[in-house]
Amino acid sequence: MSTAVAKIGIxxxxxxxxxxxxxxxxxxxxxxxxxxxxxxxxxxxxxxVPDEQPEVEAVLRELxxxxxxxxxxxxxxxxxxxxxxxxxxxAAVCDKILDGFGEQMRAVSLKFVPTAILSRxxxxxxxxxxxxxxxxxxxxxxxxxxAVFPAVPYCIxxxxxxxxxxxxxxxxxxxxxxxxRPTP
Amino acid sequence: MSTAVAKIGIxxxxxxxxxxxxxxxxxxxxxxxxxxxxxxxxxxxxxxVPDEQPEVEAVLRELxxxxxxxxxxxxxxxxxxxxxxxxxxxAAVCDKILDGFGEQMRAVSLKFVPTAILSRxxxxxxxxxxxxxxxxxxxxxxxxxxAVFPAVPYCIxxxxxxxxxxxxxxxxxxxxxxxxRPTP
Amino acid sequence: MSTAVAKIGIxxxxxxxxxxxxxxxxxxxxxxxxxxxxxxxxxxxxxxVPDEQPEVEAVLRELxxxxxxxxxxxxxxxxxxxxxxxxxxxAAVCDKILDGFGEQMRAVSLKFVPTAILSRxxxxxxxxxxxxxxxxxxxxxxxxxxAVFPAVPYCIxxxxxxxxxxxxxxxxxxxxxxxxRPTP
Numbered sequence: 001m002s003t004a005v006a007k008i009g010i011x012x013x014x015x016x017x018x019x020x021x022x023x024x025x026x027x028x029x030x031x032x033x034x035x036x037x038x039x040x041x042x043x044x045x046x047x048x049v050p051d052e053q054p055e056v057e058a059v060l061r062e063l064x065x066x067x068x069x070x071x072x073x074x075x076x077x078x079x080x081x082x083x084x085x086x087x088x089x090x091a092a093v094c095d096k097i098l099d100g101f102g103e104q105m106r107a108v109s110l111k112f113v114p115t116a117i118l119s120r121x122x123x124x125x126x127x128x129x130x131x132x133x134x135x136x137x138x139x140x141x142x143x144x145x146x147a148v149f150p151a152v153p154y155c156i157x158x159x160x161x162x163x164x165x166x167x168x169x170x171x172x173x174x175x176x177x178x179x180x181r182p183t184p
Numbered sequence: 185m186s187t188a189v190a191k192i193g194i195x196x197x198x199x200x201x202x203x204x205x206x207x208x209x210x211x212x213x214x215x216x217x218x219x220x221x222x223x224x225x226x227x228x229x230x231x232x233v234p235d236e237q238p239e240v241e242a243v244l245r246e247l248x249x250x251x252x253x254x255x256x257x258x259x260x261x262x263x264x265x266x267x268x269x270x271x272x273x274x275a276a277v278c279d280k281i282l283d284g285f286g287e288q289m290r291a292v293s294l295k296f297v298p299t300a301i302l303s304r305x306x307x308x309x310x311x312x313x314x315x316x317x318x319x320x321x322x323x324x325x326x327x328x329x330x331a332v333f334p335a336v337p338y339c340i341x342x343x344x345x346x347x348x349x350x351x352x353x354x355x356x357x358x359x360x361x362x363x364x365r366p367t368p
Numbered sequence: 369m370s371t372a373v374a375k376i377g378i379x380x381x382x383x384x385x386x387x388x389x390x391x392x393x394x395x396x397x398x399x400x401x402x403x404x405x406x407x408x409x410x411x412x413x414x415x416x417v418p419d420e421q422p423e424v425e426a427v428l429r430e431l432x433x434x435x436x437x438x439x440x441x442x443x444x445x446x447x448x449x450x451x452x453x454x455x456x457x458x459a460a461v462c463d464k465i466l467d468g469f470g471e472q473m474r475a476v477s478l479k480f481v482p483t484a485i486l487s488r489x490x491x492x493x494x495x496x497x498x499x500x501x502x503x504x505x506x507x508x509x510x511x512x513x514x515a516v517f518p519a520v521p522y523c524i525x526x527x528x529x530x531x532x533x534x535x536x537x538x539x540x541x542x543x544x545x546x547x548x549r550p551t552p
Contacts, residue, residue, distance in 0.1 A: 080282055080309050081342045088280075096456075098448055099283075099467075100474045100485030106284045114334035114358045117284030118342070125448050150482035158449045158486070174482045264466055264493050265526045272464075283467075290468045298518035298542045301468030302526070 006042040006162040008034060009063030009072035011049065011056070013086045014136070017076075018050040026075030029138035033145050039165045045069060051077050056089035064093070064129035070161035071152065072129060073145075076136040078121045086133050087120045094124030094131060098155075101132060101148050108147040109140060123148075128159045150174045190226040190346040192218060193247030193256035195233065195240070197270045198320070201260075202234040210259030213322035217329050223349045229253060235261050240273035248277070248313035254345035255336065256313060257329075260320040262305045270317050271304045278308030278315060282339075285316060285332050292331040293324060307332075312343045334358045374410040374530040376402060377431030377440035379417065379424070381454045382504070385444075386418040394443030397506035401513050407533045413437060419445050424457035432461070432497035438529035439520065440497060441513075444504040446489045454501050455488045462492030462499060466523075469500060469516050476515040477508060491516075496527045518542045 010030050016022035031044055045067050049055045056077070063069045077086030091097060101123030109116030121133040121144070130152065134141045153164040153173040163181050166173045194214050200206035215228055229251050233239045240261070247253045261270030275281060285307030293300030305317040305328075314336065318325045337348040337357040347365050350357045378398050384390040399412055413435050417423045424445070431437045445454030459465060469491030477484030489501040489512070498520065502509045521532040521541040531549050534541045 079342055080280060080314070080339055082344075084280075096448060096452075096488065098486060098488060099470060100487060102283060103287055103471055103474060104478070104485050106287060110288070113360075115338050115360070117288050117332060117335050118282060118339050119284060120280065120282060130448070148485060151485050154483050155448055155486050158447055160450075176481075176483070263526055264464060264498070264523055266528075268464075286467060287471055290471060294472070297544075299522050299544070301472050301516060301519050302466060302523050303468060304464065304466060 004162065006040060006071075006164060007045055007063075007067055007069040008042050009045045009047065009060075009067065009069040010034075011047045011059055011063070011072060011074040013049055013051055013056055013074055013077035015050045015083060018048050024048055025138050026134070026136050026141060029141045030073050030075060030134065030145070033142060037145075037149065037166050037171050039167050040163065042164075051083040051085055053085040053089045053092070056086060057093050060089065060093045060126070060131060064126045064131070069129055070156050070159070070164075072131045073134055074131070075134045075141060078119050078133050078135060080118050080120070084120070087122045090122055090124060090131055090133055094126050097122055097124040098130075104147050105134075105144040108143055109135070112140075112143065125159060128161050130155050130159060130161075146171065154179060188346070190224060190255075190348060191229055191251055191253045192226050193229045193231065193244075193251065193253040194218075195231045195243055195247070195256060195258040197233055197235055197240055197258055197261035199234045199267060202232050208232055209322050210318070210320050210325060213325045214257050214259060214318065214329070217326060221329075221333065221350050221355050223351050224347065226348075235267040235269055237269040237273045237276070240270060241277050244273065244277045244310070244315060248310045248315070253313055254340050254343070254348075256315045257318055258315070259318045259325060262303050262317050262319060264302050264304070268304070271306045274306055274308060274315055274317055278310050281306055281308040288331050289318075289328040292327055293319070296324075296327065309343060312345050314339055314343060314345075330355065338363060372530070374408060374439075374532060375413055375435055375437045376410050377413045377415065377428075377435065377437040378402075379415045379427055379431070379440060379442040381417055381419055381424055381442055381445035383418045383451060386416050392416055393506050394502070394504050394509060397509045398441050398443060398502065398513070401510060405513075405517065405534050405539050407535050408531065410532075419451040419453055421453040421457045421460070424454060425461050428457065428461045428494070428499060432494045432499070437497055438524050438527070438532075440499045441502055442499070443502045443509060446487050446501050446503060448486050448488070452488070455490045458490055458492060458499055458501055462494050465490055465492040466498075472515050473502075473512040476511055477503070480508075480511065493527060496529050498523050498527060498529075514539065522547060
């Protein structure tokens with residue numbers, strides 16, 4: 001449990017954005033959401049990569065291992081199309097898959113669009129790092145983060161990462177009563 | 185994107201029906217549902233196979249690869265019993281699994297019977313073909329198709345397959361606003 | 369289908385309980401729930417093991433194969449923490465995974481706590497034995513058993529195991545109309 005500033009990786013996976021044909025909107029949407037929600041100091045580490053599985057895997061490993069991110073969120077590449085490989089790259093670098101994240105993100109998105117079932121988003125852990133796939137569309141990113149983030153700070157506690165606090169007016173993180181902030 | 189007639193495979197997986205001891209009801213129920221729902225011309229390619237994994241795999245490959253089906257639906261063989269191997273055969277031939285289909289089909293079936301959690305139905309893609317496992321019982325087939333089919337035409341667009349239209353009175357297919365029918 | 373007394377394995381997976389640092393509460397909670405619910409004679413086979421994957425696998429194999437349990441329920445070790453390996457051990461010994469159990473247990477737990485999505489509980493079959501992972505906390509054990517057990521007796525029928533009856537006032541087991549108790 002470190003008192004250092006929490007590092008959070010933000011990975012945009014997109015052929016077009018990585019070639020500059022398209023302005024990345026997913027990464028900035030994630031950064032804005034985290035800035036509004038987290039009250040603990042944090043540092044974002046941003047990456048923009050094409051939909052190539054080895055490149056996505058390499059970036060996830062770099063952020064988890066070399067940068068020591070406690071959380072990495074990705075945006076893009078989770079659909080059924082041929083070039084969509086973000087979930088495969090995520091599964092390849094994770095030790096444990098947490099099926100509940102994908103289930104809940106799809107359940108929430110289903111309230112808006114029936115095509116939510118086409119999303120293959122997963123989440124998992126790589127050592128002490130939680131990796132979560134988010135959709136590409138900024139409005140869907142917000143819906144998914146609102147749905148799953150209440151469980152994220154306690155998950156990072158269980159992974160022995162830094163203590164994260166959220167603005168309770170905006171989003172109440174949940175911890176069981178026995179969870180206690182360790183004294184530094 | 186082809187202007188040819190869309191081909192849809194319909195596969196009944198059943199030891200008893202394939203031995204003629206039992207009249208196949210699942211295949212005809214799927215054909216009837218599709219005929220009532222699709223307004224685009226389509227051609228069904230039907231198969232009846234026993235609950236043998238190599239035979240089910242071979243038929244799925246034949247329908248996806250040799251026949252160029254954009255969609256293959258199966259009925260039967262998705263329970264927990266020893267002879268139920270349809271999900272294993274499907275997973276073995278697919279490139280990508282779309283967990284949202286199984287989740288939603290079980291969620292819908294749970295409104296009717298608590299044993300819906302015993303169903304191991306999956307869906308996935310093999311190249312440009314979407315393969316969906318359905319239950320064996322005709323009433324459950326209808327419940328599942330009603331639940332997931334609104335997402336199927338757009339999924340097939342993403343797989344670069346033929347444009348499918350449905351009768352909106354019966355079932356409204358959903359496509360995002362930016363989805364446009366390609367000019368032939 | 370045997371007329372012998374149904375054997376049910378109850379496995380507590382916990383480093384601390386197995387070292388005696390902590391009184392096991394999960395195993396007794398499962399036994400109490402089953403005793404109140406089942407009206408068919410049954411015999412419990414209890415085990416207490418640390419969070420070591422080879423030990424959990426060995427106990428699951430022993431209960432399914434040597435003891436001929438028709439059902440094995442585990443408690444503990446399903447979270448995202450480094451020592452949580454119960455789902456991995458379960459998957460390693462199972463022939464088939466039944467995703468609907470985990471989905472429904474998480475959906476039910478989500479009504480109580482948003483951290484339910486961190487649970488990696490699964491269920492699956494090993495030959496004629498159904499194995500179900502439950503959470504560690506007694507109140508969550510009850511919530512999960514109440515949610516999934518209506519489907520368990522019919523699942524065991526499909527696995528050709530013993531006929532289980534429940535007290536319908538407490539929990540109504542569901543079987544389709546065509547399901548008939550075999551004459552001994």
